[in-house]
Amino acid sequence: MSSPLDVLAEPVRRRILDLLLERPRLVGELTDELGLTQPGTSKHLRVLREAGLVTVRRDAQRRWYELRPEPLSELDAWLAPYRRLWAGRLYALEDHLDAMPDEDGEPCPKESP
Amino acid sequence: MSSPLDVLAEPVRRRILDLLLERPRLVGELTDELGLTQPGTSKHLRVLREAGLVTVRRDAQRRWYELRPEPLSELDAWLAPYRRLWAGRLYALEDHLDAMPDEDGEPCPKESP
DNA sequence: CGGATATATAACCGCAATGGAATGTATGGG
DNA sequence: CCCATACATTCCATTGCGGTTATATATCCG
Numbered sequence: 001m002s003s004p005l006d007v008l009a010e011p012v013r014r015r016i017l018d019l020l021l022e023r024p025r026l027v028g029e030l031t032d033e034l035g036l037t038q039p040g041t042s043k044h045l046r047v048l049r050e051a052g053l054v055t056v057r058r059d060a061q062r063r064w065y066e067l068r069p070e071p072l073s074e075l076d077a078w079l080a081p082y083r084r085l086w087a088g089r090l091y092a093l094e095d096h097l098d099a100m101p102d103e104d105g106e107p108c109p110k111e112s113p
Numbered sequence: 114m115s116s117p118l119d120v121l122a123e124p125v126r127r128r129i130l131d132l133l134l135e136r137p138r139l140v141g142e143l144t145d146e147l148g149l150t151q152p153g154t155s156k157h158l159r160v161l162r163e164a165g166l167v168t169v170r171r172d173a174q175r176r177w178y179e180l181r182p183e184p185l186s187e188l189d190a191w192l193a194p195y196r197r198l199w200a201g202r203l204y205a206l207e208d209h210l211d212a213m214p215d216e217d218g219e220p221c222p223k224e225s226p
Numbered sequence: 227c228g229g230a231t232a233t234a235t236a237a238c239c240g241c242a243a244t245g246g247a248a249t250g251t252a253t254g255g256g
Numbered sequence: 257c258c259c260a261t262a263c264a265t266t267c268c269a270t271t272g273c274g275g276t277t278a279t280a281t282a283t284c285c286g
Binding site: 006070078082105 | 118182
């Protein structure tokens with residue numbers, strides 16, 4: 001019972017979904033593109049399957065994996081109240097720059113310098 | 114340099130953001146609501162800070178944590194091409210139910226039975 | 227039927243991340 | 257000046273996850 005967010009934390013799984021966004025793929029194709037071993041790919045696919053993010057179509061020994069985007073709507077729903085914030089209101093950058101503790105780290109990286 | 118998705122995989126951190134969605138909070142408040150120890154809370158807050166998802170305002174010994182939703186736009190951007198799919202086209206449910214391998218598992222849980 | 231192909235599963239390992247206890251640091255109050 | 261408060265950091269143990277190797281299962285081909 002893992003949340004889509006949990007499943008998508010893995011970069012590899014995100015790449016799989018991105019690949020399936022174009023068209024259904026065989027496990028072998030995905031394995032090639034990901035540069036993983038076949039069992040590695042299969043395990044990620046299993047996680048995606050159990051999260052309902054992909055479905056399988058059997059074709060002899062082959063398995064066509066295809067995208068099932070529905071569960072992503074949950075993520076979208078979670079995101080909704082936040083989207084309003086960064087879209088609508090202008091963020092007072094200087095305000096919290098001023099209040100920044102004088103640590104040497106970079107607590108708030110800007111996205112594009 | 115962790116992606117928002119990576120940071121949000123943690124349920125606790127999602128709850129923190131949800132709490133900060135209402136109003137800024139002190140570490141103590143968050144600790145109470147989360148049922149964690151104070152250092153535990155602080156560590157999650159550190160992760161959120163480094164991801165740019167929260168900012169801190171110092172007030173004597175207290176620290177007011179507030180939400181910074183901007184990095185979530187990256188998640189939103191990743192989500193965009195998928196959103197079109199589950200929103201626009203009707204998903205052929207029977208189609209892949211038909212192609213479902215006869216395993217005992219439940220590869221595709223429906224969201225509301 | 228026997229081997230090759232395509233994929234899944236199991237067993238195992240290493241690492242990173244999480245959570246708790248103890249400690250460090252800064253600020254305010256008496 | 258000393259102690260309490262509020263929070264951060266460090267250290268440590270546990271665990272869960274991702275990756276690989278080896279093995280199992282199913283299907284096609286000759």
